[in-house]
Amino acid sequence: MVKKTIVYFEKAGPENTSETLKLAKERADELGIKDIVIASSHGGTALKATEFFDPKENNVVAVTICESFKDLGWTMKPEEREKLESKGIRVLTCIHALGDNVGSAFTEKHGGITPERFVRETLYRFCQGMKVAVEIVLMAADAGLIPVDREVIAIAGTDEGADTAIVVQPTYPRKFHELKIKEIIAKPREP
Numbered sequence: 001m002v003k004k005t006i007v008y009f010e011k012a013g014p015e016n017t018s019e020t021l022k023l024a025k026e027r028a029d030e031l032g033i034k035d036i037v038i039a040s041s042h043g044g045t046a047l048k049a050t051e052f053f054d055p056k057e058n059n060v061v062a063v064t065i066c067e068s069f070k071d072l073g074w075t076m077k078p079e080e081r082e083k084l085e086s087k088g089i090r091v092l093t094c095i096h097a098l099g100d101n102v103g104s105a106f107t108e109k110h111g112g113i114t115p116e117r118f119v120r121e122t123l124y125r126f127c128q129g130m131k132v133a134v135e136i137v138l139m140a141a142d143a144g145l146i147p148v149d150r151e152v153i154a155i156a157g158t159d160e161g162a163d164t165a166i167v168v169q170p171t172y173p174r175k176f177h178e179l180k181i182k183e184i185i186a187k188p189r190e191p
Contacts, residue, residue, distance in 0.1 A: 004183065012127060012188035014161025017048055021155065023186050024165040025052040028153050031167065035059045035146045039132045039156040043080040046089050048162075049155070055088030061145045063136035064093045066100055090145055097138035097173045098123075098131065119176070127187050129164025132156035134179065141170040148172065151182060163188045 007023055009016045028036065036053050038060065040046035046062035053060050062084055064076045081091050095101050098120045107114055123131035133154035140146045148170050157163045167183035 006184050007186040008189040009163055009186065010188075011190050012129070012158035012163050014157065014159075014163075016163040016186070016188070017045060017157070017161040020157070020162040020165050020186050021049055021052045024153050024155050027165075027167060027183070027185050028053070028058075031151065033151055033153050033167070035061070035150070035152040037061045037063060037133075037136050037140045037146060037152055037154045038162070039063055039129075039136050040076075040084075041065045041074055041160070042076055043084050044160070045155070045157065045162050046084050046091075047087065050087055050089070059090070059146065060088070061090045061092060061140045063139055064091065066096050067093060068100060092140055092143050092145055094139055094143060096135060097142070098135045126184075127164055127191055128158045129156040129162070129187060130166070130184075133164055133166050134168070134181070137168050137170045138173045138176070138179070142172050146170055153185075158188065158191065 036058050038046050038049050040062040065074050084091050098116045120131055123134055133156040137154045141148050146152050151167050151169055154168050155162050155165045164187045165185035166181055169180040171178040
């Protein structure tokens, strides 16, 4: 038996970023985890993570929002990407594993629900960061940027910053049933 503490933030938001990253680093060190996946739309959270995770010693992967949100201003600019890459952070932009894909286009036009939506909605019951943490792990694994044969730390948040961190055994989207959330390090108690 292992007893660990889960940190529950009073509310979601970017004010939890430093503490989330600190807790994730502590657990990564305890478990010997070197692969860190971080949700980062414009690069701020990923840059902040370099205060805790050295990209020379860790495989730090920043996963951005997909390009289909460019018209809303949510996508990473080339100069933001270059800044992350110059620090040694690997940056991934691709189709979302749990939505915003071809199936989403059909449901928006014709109605119905995709299996990805059921998964997404279930993970949202924990918090937005949990959904994003699982999604970015699936995306990074499918892109070959993280291993699927060992645990990784996933860090995500609500809108911006980080307020959720988990230890997860990754897998590919097509093998979703093999994904295992091993530990919750931190999450907001209230969304």
